[in-house]
Amino acid sequence: MYGLHQVRQVIREPSLAVREANRLYHTRLGRRRGPPGGVDIFEEDWDSLVILDACRYDIFAQRSLPGRLESRISKGSHTSEFLAANFAGRDLRDTVYVTASPMYYRKRDALQTRFHDVVNVWRDVGWHEDFRTVLPETMADYTVQAAETYPNKRIVAHFLQPHYPFIGSTGRKHFDLDKLNFAWSDVKRGTFGVSDDVLWEAFRENLDVALPHVRQLLGDLSGRTVVTADHGQMIGERASPLPIREYGHPPGIYTDELVRVPWLVSDNGERKTIVDGGATAADADVSEEVVRDRLESLGYVHTVGQKFVNHSGTHGVPTLFT
Structure with missing residues (x-):
């Protein structure tokens, strides 16, 4: 059912009702989780996986990186969907997840994923207070460090770029990086x-x-990336429709x-020997205030009056606010 605050928002912004109709169409009234033919990333052949958040295939294909470029269909059109479809309930103790995004931390109890280790780059010194994101060079450094620390583990490195905040010259000129209430719905309304x-x-x-740092990683990481x-x-x-x-x-x-994504395969030397080494100790807790601040900075959540509204979206729950 839809709550009163959602109904009020539809009154203010009728296009949300149209979006919800499209969502119901694509998910077959909420019964389908993700588009058909979505790739299961952990069933694919790689030693390291670099995830560029919100990266369109067509834009990536116009750039040049060493390797064999194909496209795949993602299992979701939002990070929360991607995580649920690929991570939920899986035993991944042969994998280390290095992430600039707080989304996994926010969803970790529901996801119940068993990694060997999770490196939350966004949590402390990895977060850039001025740009209000994790810079790609920081992510590259943490990824190399994880690969050296865990030479016999698969590495998943989740970069934030090209996701908002826009940290290039055009983005800095036109968007106030100190504005915590950024949302794409504001862009749509012309705010x-x-x-x-x-x-x-x-x-x-x-x-x-981000790409120069990704290119460097392709030379720094051994095996198949x-x-x-x-x-x-x-x-x-x-x-549509x-x-x-x-x-x-x-x-x-x-x-x-939203769902066609790049799949660039790059080989560098001998393949890694991957072993299951069990799980490390649980990561230290992060305050809800810090998590919320990070997500607000990335445009995932914002405040409506005094009510906190989650923009992550879950199947079976109305997602008018995303």
Whole structure:
């Protein structure tokens, strides 16, 4: 059922009702989890997996990195869906997850994933207070450190770029990185007063800022490394079947822009010998205030009045607010 606050928001922004109709269509009234043909990342052949958050295949394909480029269909159009579809309930004690995103930490109790170790780069010194994100060079450093610390484990490195905040010159010019209440719905309403052309340039720059560090990783990591994304991004394209313009990456909307992701395979020397070494001690708890601050900075959540609204979206629960 939909709550009163959701009904009020639809009254203020009727396009949310159209989005919800599209979501119900794509998820077959909430019965389908993800688009058909989605790739199970842990069933694929790799030693290290680099995830670029919100990276569209078509934009990535215009760049040049060493390796064999293909595309795959992601299991979700939002990080929360991607994690649920790939991580939930799995025994991954042969894998170390190095992440710039707080989303896994927020969902960890529900996901019940057993990793050998989880490195939450966003938690302390890895978080850049001025840019309000984890910079790609920081992620690259932590990834190399994890690979050296755990030479016989698969490494998953979850970068935030090209996801908002926009840290290139165009993004810094047009978006206030101190603004904690950023949401793609504000962009859709024209709150920021920027054109789609500006959004495109800021998005491309965010990818271009990250790729030199990804390229370096391809030389630093031994064995087979795959570069992919958890989902894509919409910047003014029309959704389906009801053709409203969409921005961001709402869960349950499985357009090609949102679920077609890059799959670049790069080989560097001998393959790693992967072993299951059990799980390390549980990571230290992080305060809810810190987690919420990080997610707000990334545009995942914001406050409506005094009520905290989660933008992550879950199947079976109305997601009008995403």
